[in-house]
Amino acid sequence: xxxxxxxxxxxxxxxxxxxxxxxxxxxxxxxxxxxxxxxxxxxxxxxxxxxxxxxxxxxxxxxxxxxxxxxxxxxxxxxxxxxxxxxxxxxxxxxxxxxxxxxxxxxxxxxxxxxxxxxxxxxxxxxxxxxxxxxxxxxxxxxxxxxxxxxxxxxxxxxxxxxxxxxxxxxxxxxxxxxxxxxxxxxxxxxxxxxxxxxxxxxxxxxxxxxxxxxxxxxxxxxxxxxxxxxxxxxxxxxxxxxxxxxxxxxxxxxxxxxxxxxxxxxxxxxxxxxxxxxxxxxxxxxxxxxxxxxxxxxxxxxxxxxxxxxxxxxxxxxxxxxxxxxxxxxxxxxxxxxxxxxxxxxxxxxxx
Amino acid sequence: xxxxxxxxxxxxxxxxxxxxxxxxxxxxxxxxxxxxxxxxxxxxxxxxxxxxxxxxxxxxxxxxxxxxxxxxxxxxxxxxxxxxxxxxxxxxxxxxxxxxxxxxxxxxxxxxxxxxxxxxxxxxxxxxxxxxxxxxxxxxxxxxxxxxxxxxxxxxxxxxxxxxxxxxxxxxxxxxxxxxxxxxxxxxxxxxxxxxxxxxxxxxxxxxxxxxxxxxxxxxxxxxxxxxxxxxxxxxxxxxxxxxxxxxxxxxxxxxxxxxxxxxxxxxxxxxxxxxxxxxxxxxxxxxxxxxxxxxxxxxxxxxxxxxxxxxxxxxxxxxxxxxxxxxxxxxxxxxxxxxxxxxxxxxxxxxxxxxxxxxxxxxxxxxxxxxxxxxxxxxxxxxxxxxxxxxxxxxxxxxxxxxxxxxxxxxxxxxxxxxxxxxxxxxxxxxxxxxxxxxxxxxxxxxxxxxxxxxxxxxxxx
Numbered sequence: 001x002x003x004x005x006x007x008x009x010x011x012x013x014x015x016x017x018x019x020x021x022x023x024x025x026x027x028x029x030x031x032x033x034x035x036x037x038x039x040x041x042x043x044x045x046x047x048x049x050x051x052x053x054x055x056x057x058x059x060x061x062x063x064x065x066x067x068x069x070x071x072x073x074x075x076x077x078x079x080x081x082x083x084x085x086x087x088x089x090x091x092x093x094x095x096x097x098x099x100x101x102x103x104x105x106x107x108x109x110x111x112x113x114x115x116x117x118x119x120x121x122x123x124x125x126x127x128x129x130x131x132x133x134x135x136x137x138x139x140x141x142x143x144x145x146x147x148x149x150x151x152x153x154x155x156x157x158x159x160x161x162x163x164x165x166x167x168x169x170x171x172x173x174x175x176x177x178x179x180x181x182x183x184x185x186x187x188x189x190x191x192x193x194x195x196x197x198x199x200x201x202x203x204x205x206x207x208x209x210x211x212x213x214x215x216x217x218x219x220x221x222x223x224x225x226x227x228x229x230x231x232x233x234x235x236x237x238x239x240x241x242x243x244x245x246x247x248x249x250x251x252x253x254x255x256x257x258x259x260x261x262x263x264x265x266x267x268x269x270x271x272x273x274x275x276x277x278x279x280x281x282x283x284x285x286x287x288x289x290x291x292x293x294x295x296x297x298x299x300x301x302x303x304x305x306x307x308x309x310x311x312x313x314x315x316x317x318x319x320x321x322x323x324x325x326x327x328x329x330x331x332x333x334x335x336x337x338x339x340x341x342x343x344x345x346x347x348x349x350x351x352x353x
Numbered sequence: 354x355x356x357x358x359x360x361x362x363x364x365x366x367x368x369x370x371x372x373x374x375x376x377x378x379x380x381x382x383x384x385x386x387x388x389x390x391x392x393x394x395x396x397x398x399x400x401x402x403x404x405x406x407x408x409x410x411x412x413x414x415x416x417x418x419x420x421x422x423x424x425x426x427x428x429x430x431x432x433x434x435x436x437x438x439x440x441x442x443x444x445x446x447x448x449x450x451x452x453x454x455x456x457x458x459x460x461x462x463x464x465x466x467x468x469x470x471x472x473x474x475x476x477x478x479x480x481x482x483x484x485x486x487x488x489x490x491x492x493x494x495x496x497x498x499x500x501x502x503x504x505x506x507x508x509x510x511x512x513x514x515x516x517x518x519x520x521x522x523x524x525x526x527x528x529x530x531x532x533x534x535x536x537x538x539x540x541x542x543x544x545x546x547x548x549x550x551x552x553x554x555x556x557x558x559x560x561x562x563x564x565x566x567x568x569x570x571x572x573x574x575x576x577x578x579x580x581x582x583x584x585x586x587x588x589x590x591x592x593x594x595x596x597x598x599x600x601x602x603x604x605x606x607x608x609x610x611x612x613x614x615x616x617x618x619x620x621x622x623x624x625x626x627x628x629x630x631x632x633x634x635x636x637x638x639x640x641x642x643x644x645x646x647x648x649x650x651x652x653x654x655x656x657x658x659x660x661x662x663x664x665x666x667x668x669x670x671x672x673x674x675x676x677x678x679x680x681x682x683x684x685x686x687x688x689x690x691x692x693x694x695x696x697x698x699x700x701x702x703x704x705x706x707x708x709x710x711x712x713x714x715x716x717x718x719x720x721x722x723x724x725x726x727x728x729x730x731x732x733x734x735x736x737x738x739x740x741x742x743x744x745x746x747x748x749x750x751x752x753x754x755x756x757x758x759x760x761x762x763x764x765x766x767x768x769x770x771x772x773x774x775x776x777x778x779x780x781x782x783x784x785x786x787x788x789x790x791x792x793x794x795x796x797x798x799x800x801x802x803x804x805x806x807x808x809x810x811x812x813x814x815x816x
Contacts, residue, residue, distance in 0.1 A: 037553075037648065116702055136706040137544075137555040138658030145656060157706070159555030204555055228552030235549055238648035 028344040032144045032151040035160040036208045037238070044169065044212060045182045050340035051170050051333070052180070057094065058336055067347045068097035074127035076118070077154065078104040078134045083307050083331065084154050084164070088131045091338035095347070100127065119143045129346045132156075137201075150345040158199050164306055165205035167337040169213060171330050172261060175302055184241040187214035190298075192255045194289060195265030195314050198225045198276075202306045203265060207232075211240035219248045220255035221265075221287060224276040252287055259297040263304040264289045264315045280313050290316045294324065302326050355382040355809055357764070357802070362403040363771070364389070367738035368757035374398035377405055379764045382807030387758040401772050404798075406737045407756045408440025408765040408805055410744035412614055413506070413531075413590050413690035414715060416442070416474075418464055419457065420449025425695040425785045427461060428468035430715070432811075433693070433784035435472050437716040438740070438767040440805035441752065442472060446479040447507035453479035453490035455498035462499075471808035475751070477504045477531060480519045486511025489518060496526035501751040504531035506590060513570050520578040524585035529612075529747075531588045534567035534597065535666065544706055546667040550624040553648075554657060556705070559667045565596040572604045575611060588747055589613040591692050593666040595676035602685040612747045613680075614690040617721035618712060620677035622790060624668045627705075629653035631794075634674030635730050644671050660701050660708030661788045664694070678730060681739055688743035689736075691718045695786020713786040717777060719769070720796025727797060754806075763807030770813075773799035 028046060030038070039047075057063055073092040077085050085101070092099045102122070113121075115134075119142075122130060128149040132140050137157030144151040155161040177185045191210050197203045197219050210217050219229050226248055233246040240246070249255055256262065271277045294301060303315075303324045311317040320327060357379035364375035364387070374395035376388040390398065416430035425433075427444075434442045444461065446452030452461065458476055465474040478495030482488050484505045492503060503523050510516040510532050519530050540563045545551035547558030568589060575587045592598055592613050601613050623634050630637070630647040631654055638644055647653050662668060680686040694711025701708055718740065725731040745756045758766065774795045779787040803811040 114702070115704055134704070136704040138706070139704045141656050141658050142660075142704055157555050158557075201555060204553065228547060228549070228558055231549045232552050235644075235646055236649075238646060 030345070032140075033162050033341055033345060034140050034144060034151065034153045036162045036165050036205050041182075041184070041212050041239075041241070044166070044209060047166055047337070047340055047344065048170050048173055050344055051336045054336040054339040054343070057339070058332075063094050064096060065094070066096045067343050068092065068095040071097045071128050071346060072100060072126040073097040073129040073131065073342065074100040074102060074122050075131045075154070076102045076104065076122060077132070079155070081133055081155070083334070084133065087331070087334040088154060088338050091335050092342055094335070094339055095342055097129070097342070100125070115139060115142055116146055119146045123148055129342065152341060152345065155201055157201065158204065159201050160205045161201040161306075162205050163334070163338050163341060164202050165209045166341070167330060167334040168206055168263065168304060168306070169209045170333050170337055171304065171326055172213070172302070174329070184212070184214035186210060187241065187243055189215055189260040190218065190258060191215040191261040191263070192218040192220055192259045193263045193265065194220045194252070194255065194287065196225045196267050196271065197221050197229055197265065198227055199268070199271070200265050206263065207237055207246070208239060211237040211244045211246065214241035214244045217244065217246050218255045218259070219246070220252055221250065222277060222283070223250045225271070226250065252293065253296065256293055256296050259301055261302045261304065262289060262294065262297060263306070265306070266308065267310060267314045284313045288314055288316060289319050291319055291322070294319055304330060306330070355807070356380055357768070357804070359403060359405060359768070361398050362405045363398055363400040364758065365404060365406045365734060365737045366757050367407070367734060367742040368755070372400070372734055375405075377758060379804065382764055382804070384758055384760050384762055384764050387760055400733055402770075403801075404769045404771040406438075406767050406769065407741045407758070408767055408803065409438045409719070409740040410441040410748070410752065411439050411691050411693065411715060411718075412443050412588075412688055412744045412747055414442050414444055414693040415447065415695065415711065416444045417695060418448065419460055423785070424697050424700075427464035427474065428470065429783065429785045430693070430695070431465065431468055431470035431472040431474060433715045433782065435470065435803045435805065435811035436783045436800060438719050438769070438800050438803055439715060440472055440765050440803060440810060441475060442715070443475045443477060443501060445504060445506045446477050447484060447505075451479045451484045452476060453482050453484065455491065455494045458495060458498040458500060471805035471810035473806060475501045475748075477502050477506070479503065480505045480510050480530060481515060484508060486515060489515070489522060492519070492522050493526060496528055500528065501748060502529045502531045502588065504533070504590070506531065506533045509533050509535045509537065509567055513574050516571060516574050517578055520575060520585040520587065521582045524578070524582035527584055529586035529588045531590055532571050533591065534564050534571060534589055536563045536567045539563035539566070543667070544663070545627055546624045546669045546673070548624060548670050550628050550670070554628060556627070561594040561596055561669070561673065564592070564594050564666055565600060568592070568597040568600045572600060572609060572611065575609055579610060585610065587611045590690060591616050591619065591666060592680070592686065593619040593669050593677065594673045598676055598680040598685050602680070605685065612687040613685070614688040614744070614747070615677040615681060615686045616690060616692045617714060617718045618664065618790060619666070619669065620674050620681065621721045621725060622668050623671045623674050625652065625671075626662050626668060626790065627657060627659070629655045629657045631655055633724055633728065634671045634678070635725070635728050637671035638675070658705040660703055660705050661712060661790055661792070663705060663708040663710055664712055665710040678725060682731065682735055686739075687747050689718060689722065689739040690744070691715050693784070695784050696788045697785075698787070701788045711788075713782065713784050713789045715784060716782055717789055717791050717796060719798050719800065720777075721791065723798040724796065764804035765806060766804050767800060768802040770799040770801050771797070773797070775799045
């Protein structure tokens with residue numbers, strides 16, 4: 001599929017004629033992107049194919065198209081973030097949007113303003129798209145109920161990080177997607193999510209999308225950081241492709257054996273205070289992704305990490321920077337995926353309007 | 354209006370265990386005649402029409418006065434009670450200031466009198482000063498002031514040592530300790546019952562063992578204490594898990610003086626509601642009793658994370674909810690209590706994790722129980738007993754009146770249009786706390802009139 005996006009260097013910035021609607025069989029029907037659990041495989045496939053088009057844009061000398069020209073995209077982050085916030089900002093700017101950045105600590109939020117008030121204020125100031133990160137699971141749903149435009153969840157509590165899951169899936173599609181057809185390209189592929197699954201919104205969102213793509217999905221970490229997931233595995237993941245499985249284990253050897261993909265998750269120091277882990281040293285020695293452990297995986301294994309990394313704890317530096325790592329690809333794809341989602345939700349041709 | 358003349362009604366009298374067609378006449382607020390009909394006179398009368406039951410008793414309500422009158426006042430709480438069919442309400446002591454000394458009790462009593470409500474307000478005193486769990490409140494003086502028990506509800510009696518003292522000391526007064534069983538170490542920061550739904554929604558898990566271990570603690574202390582003070586009594590409120598109900602079942606079988614209640618929301622709602630499901634607990638399992646997956650079967654019909662659904666203890670999975678229902682049926686649970694917890698929008702129109710715990714419940718308890726009756730999960734008799742004779746038994750003599758239709762006694766009864774429905778909305782609710790989990794929902798069993806202590810406490814405006 002080609003959207004034929006024209007660079008601004010070509011036609012006048014106001015010229016939208018270079019856009020072609022995506023094929024009528026696959027239209028985007030979501031006003032917000034709050035979680036991936038409501039996305040059908042057709043939705044996911046459309047997001048990935050739109051990302052292909054955005055990758056083409058990014059490959060141009062001037063990576064800018066007028067899709068969101070003049071549109072106010074407000075990025076409201078209640079938690080510290082560099083990677084995701086900048087990625088959204090670059091994505092929105094590449095689509096010619098006007099970007100407003102609000103760091104909650106420097107706004108009236110720190111004076112006690114409620115989320116509902118903040119959302120109303122942001123809307124009154126002209127925001128059409130609200131990209132939001134919040135430490136409380138579910139907060140973007142509250143925002144979406146009050147906001148007249150589109151809300152994109154940039155990560156909420158332990159719950160969801162939909163754009164991360166989609167960029168991870170896109171990165172895997174580059175390796176396993178073959179002809180780029182709409183097939184469930186992870187069928188038969190062993191994908192391991194390793195580490196602090198309990199506190200990870202990245203893991204939760206990836207479970208839905210990786211299962212939908214057909215993966216043989218393994219969650220691995222110390223039992224204290226897997227609580228609750230065995231019950232989910234027993235019930236099964238709704239929307240999983242036929243043949244997809246979910247296995248939860250604290251046996252890192254079994255998990256990594258013949259793995260096609262290993263996604264390491266960040267371990268946070270606060271976990272020790274909560275009595276969930278004895279020490280980072282013990283975690284690193286038992287679950288850290290080292291070259292020796294990785295040697296039991298398939299020879300062409302892919303190593304991923306959503307960042308930011310604690311090198312030497314959940315992942316060894318030589319693995320993070322090694323030949324199997326696609327961690328920097330994830331960052332690049334993050335911009336393209338976010339451009340695609342901004343476009344699908346709010347672009348002139350976006351069916352999500 | 355203090356007269357009532359119902360010649361063709363369905364009477365339910367849990368005190369005598371009798372239910373059937375009957376005639377009831379109230380004159381000047383006094384029950385003048387109660388006649389059970391038989392034969393031809395009874396023909397065509399069933400429990401789907403006008404049903405008359407004794408006035409309900411709520412063992413557990415938060416009326417917020419003094420201190421949080423924007424959420425509820427004694428007057429608005431008692432008006433809500435009457436609308437819900439309650440003629441007696443036991444108010445918890447977690448007000449500001451806490452009901453830890455007779456002055457606060459007197460203030461609340463005065464507010465009830467000033468409200469001119471016909472509903473009887475009973476009060477608990479706090480177990481500890483300021484409900485802080487450190488030193489005993491003035492239990493003796495509170496008893497003299499007329500409290501019906503002692504509770505630090507909102508929080509558990511903090512330590513086993515304090516509970517031991519409280520049971521012994523309260524035992525001297527003949528009053529029970531009403532504990533909210535929760536191990537706060539296990540629930541620090543917890544948001545939703547630990548399980549699949551909390552896992553998927555990324556909410557901090559609230560382990561069931563946090564309740565069961567507190568119940569086990571309480572029962573162990575009680576078993577010790579009764580050797581020294583046989584008048585010690587323990588009531589466990591809002592039990593929500595199969596495990597803790599099983600502990601109470603076993604304790605009762607051993608003869609321990611323990612009673613307990615369950616709430617309408619814990620037996621009929623489940624943690625699925627947090628994800629957006631709105632089906633009752635008995636609809637959340639398949640015919641084999643296995644839990645259904647609300648994501649897979651299209652049950653997610655509302656936005657997730659509704660802050661109104663945040664409650665302590667949390668809504669549980671269907672197996673626990675159905676265990677609450679089963680406990681009511683087998684008598685392990687003595688009563689249904691509402692745990693009516695009104696809040697303002699300031700406390701509920703926020704992120705789920707920041708929302709205040711608790712939901713409004715006085716006006717919807719009957720309707721939610723009748724949903725279980727309609728589904729064939731509960732008999733009408735058990736439902737009514739759970740709201741009348743059950744709590745009366747827990748209160749022992751402290752209710753100060755008989756429950757039922759006694760000729761010559763002041764009328765204390767509810768007239769229900771069993772076939773009628775009403776929609777729960779902010780404007781149909783009398784409480785200031787519009788934080789009802791069934792807002793927008795239609796409930797069956799419309800209360801037409803509530804007589805309390807011989808006075809008309811509520812009359813359906815459309816009747």
